[in-house]
Amino acid sequence: MKDFPTVSWYQVLKNRKSILKNPLPFHHYNFEKLGDTFKVKIGPSGTILFTRSPEYIRRVLQKQHKSYHKSTLQTRDLAKYIGKGLLTSNGEHWRTHRRMVQPAFHKKKLEGLLGIMHAAIVEELERIKPDEVQNIYPLMGDLAFQVVAKSLFSRDDIQGQMAQLKEISETNQKMLIREMRQPFMNWWFKLSGEIKRHLSYSEQARTILDGIIQERIDSGTEKDDLLDMLLKARYDDGTPMSRAQLIDEVLILFTAGHETTANALSFTLFLLAKNPDAQQNAFESISQVDLEGDNPMETLSKLTYVKQCVEEGMRLYPPAYYVDRVSIERDQWGNHSIPKDTMILLAMYELHRDIRFWNAPEEFRPERFDAANKKDFQEYYYPFGAGPRMCVGNNFAMYEMTLVVAEILKKHEIKAVTDNVEINPLITLKPKEVVLKFVPRKKGEPV
Numbered sequence: 001m002k003d004f005p006t007v008s009w010y011q012v013l014k015n016r017k018s019i020l021k022n023p024l025p026f027h028h029y030n031f032e033k034l035g036d037t038f039k040v041k042i043g044p045s046g047t048i049l050f051t052r053s054p055e056y057i058r059r060v061l062q063k064q065h066k067s068y069h070k071s072t073l074q075t076r077d078l079a080k081y082i083g084k085g086l087l088t089s090n091g092e093h094w095r096t097h098r099r100m101v102q103p104a105f106h107k108k109k110l111e112g113l114l115g116i117m118h119a120a121i122v123e124e125l126e127r128i129k130p131d132e133v134q135n136i137y138p139l140m141g142d143l144a145f146q147v148v149a150k151s152l153f154s155r156d157d158i159q160g161q162m163a164q165l166k167e168i169s170e171t172n173q174k175m176l177i178r179e180m181r182q183p184f185m186n187w188w189f190k191l192s193g194e195i196k197r198h199l200s201y202s203e204q205a206r207t208i209l210d211g212i213i214q215e216r217i218d219s220g221t222e223k224d225d226l227l228d229m230l231l232k233a234r235y236d237d238g239t240p241m242s243r244a245q246l247i248d249e250v251l252i253l254f255t256a257g258h259e260t261t262a263n264a265l266s267f268t269l270f271l272l273a274k275n276p277d278a279q280q281n282a283f284e285s286i287s288q289v290d291l292e293g294d295n296p297m298e299t300l301s302k303l304t305y306v307k308q309c310v311e312e313g314m315r316l317y318p319p320a321y322y323v324d325r326v327s328i329e330r331d332q333w334g335n336h337s338i339p340k341d342t343m344i345l346l347a348m349y350e351l352h353r354d355i356r357f358w359n360a361p362e363e364f365r366p367e368r369f370d371a372a373n374k375k376d377f378q379e380y381y382y383p384f385g386a387g388p389r390m391c392v393g394n395n396f397a398m399y400e401m402t403l404v405v406a407e408i409l410k411k412h413e414i415k416a417v418t419d420n421v422e423i424n425p426l427i428t429l430k431p432k433e434v435v436l437k438f439v440p441r442k443k444g445e446p447v
């Protein structure tokens with residue numbers, strides 16, 4: 001039985017400062033030196049298995065997914081702040097709720113949400129300051145949050161509560177990152193009451209959501225939005241979700257759906273700014289499309305090249321740059337035996353830039369995603385994961401991001417101000433800031 005090469009604890013300690021700042025170069029170095037799958041010692045006894053092997057990634061996510069669960073990073077650490085729902089559970093609990101939540105994200109259902117989504121996007125984009133240099137990342141964060149909020153609740157009059165919810169979600173995420181990055185400080189976080197304080201913020205978030213849900217029920221109205229769909233979802237025995245479970249699922253949609261989208265959008269806008277030819281192509285491709293058309297699904301179907309720009313953006317900067325799993329039983333993969341309880345990180349960032357599978361992987365080339373080429377890279381491209389736990393909001397996110405980029409390009413030319421974007425790999429792959437200038441396009445400007 002072949003063992004995997006191992007990066008020693010000493011190497012980790014020696015590089016700890018750069019790993020804390022950005023672990024990706026350290027991992028890249030190890031992949032190049034040791035091959036597609038290797039172990040990293042993370043203490044005297046613990047190890048993590050890193051892989052960028054397309055074969056093993058497919059095995060873990062699809063072929064042999066039953067042997068791999070989500071790790072406690074999500075099912076315990078994240079769950080303590082946002083509850084036990086789709087993103088943060090395993091086994092039967094997850095399966096039951098996936099069956100209930102998934103229909104709300106069905107293409108046909110989403111069609112009904114496109115109007116709400118589009119209106120929220122247009123409203124948020126009014127905050128772009130023409131001709132001024134601005135960091136677009138916070139605006140994309142607000143936009144993505146508002147799109148989830150309005151798709152859930154179809155309300156404009158709860159801005160205060162939504163702002164509070166966003167604040168809590170971000171504060172708690174910061175706390176979680178501290179806990180993950182400094183596990184040796186966890187005794188202090190507990191003793192000092194910090195964790196308790198953050199748990200009380202989560203309680204405040206739940207109270208806010210409870211109030212909004214109660215108002216919907218009391219109003220007796222049907223809105224056909226995400227909340228209505230979750231309220232109508234039934235277990236096999238015909239009963240609805242408990243209030244606590246419903247709140248967990250709502251909190252999870254906010255958590256899973258807003259930062260990922262904001263990251264992908266911000267990186268894509270930067271890449272378009274740095275690649276004026278692709279930007280011009282994208283602009284030309286939409287110049288004849290009426291984004292305000294009566295049939296939003298038909299409008300979206302005309303935005304193919306813009307969609308490809310977003311796909312290419314997520315290839316270079318996948319928000320879920322690592323997907324974590326733990327083996328729940330021994331797995332035999334070729335010559336390798338993966339013992340039970342092995343922590344595994346699937347390195348999507350590496351795979352998406354692997355020169356063996358992508359021509360000129362560092363370049364932004366939306367043409368790669370032409371329909372004719374799609375099957376060529378299916379096994380090397382996982383922005384939304386794969387298999388039964390694939391992102392439930394993937395269509396929602398693609399519709400949203402395509403509309404945002406199209407709306408921006410229609411009205412503005414995007415100019416880069418900096419050479420690069422500094423990345424900030426935390427739970428998701430974030431940019432530190434994305435500084436851009438938006439120059440308004442003149443009406444009637446020739447294409």
Ligand code: HEM
Nearest residue numbers: 086087256257260261264319320384385389391392393397
């Ligand atoms: C660019 C945007 C997005 C990206 C890149 C993204 C990526 C992902 C990935 C990679 C997973 C699978 C994680 C794993 O297998 O461990 C996932 C799961 C999930 N995503 Fe997304 N996501 C995005 C947007 C959204 C949106 C907009 C929503 C909802 C409004 C959403 C809701 C979820 C949920 C609930 C799960 C858990 C599904 C399950 O385990 O059954 N995501 N997402």
